[in-house]
Amino acid sequence: MSWRVVDRTKAPEDLGPGLSEAVKAKIRTFFDRYPTKRAAMLPALHIAQDAIGYVSLQAMHDIAELLEVSPAAVLDVATFYTHFWMHPKGDKVIVVCRSLSCELVGGKTLLQHVKEKLGIDEHETTPDGKYSLMTEECLAQCDHGPCMLINEKLHKCVRPEDLDRILADPDNDKLDIPRSDLFDAPPEKVEQS
16 A cells, blocks of 8 residues: 655645634534543544545645644644545545455455446546445444444445345434534533523
């Protein structure tokens, strides 16, 4: 694997979208939860990616300024984790598990079928912008392999012949349970008299 080169000589308009004041305010709500501002780096990156769809170079600069760290420190963290995208991704991200457990029951075949069906490879996006594809070492569903996520929805025991049905479902990425409010600011405490 080779390292991706980041061109830091880009003009400001080529750095991608920055963070809105509302997004910056949301990131600031995490400062009291951690001993240092830098410790809020992962939530800040998640919030930025949720807001603009990926972590642009300008968003990294904005996060660095908020957390009082260098942009290089933000880039280091963002490129270490596989779930942060440095370029626009599709509306729905398919994550296929590549663990040994899933591979033993057809995970490699499933991944190949997804690639052929969508006409893309890992970390690529379909021309219509609907799907992006990636793999993850383990989705922690070894007893239900092969499995895949579409955004946050888990699909278990997926066979290649199930893929057309799953992709045809417009709600294939919708959770059946309420989403955690982990990344939302806690409600303000109301003092009782």
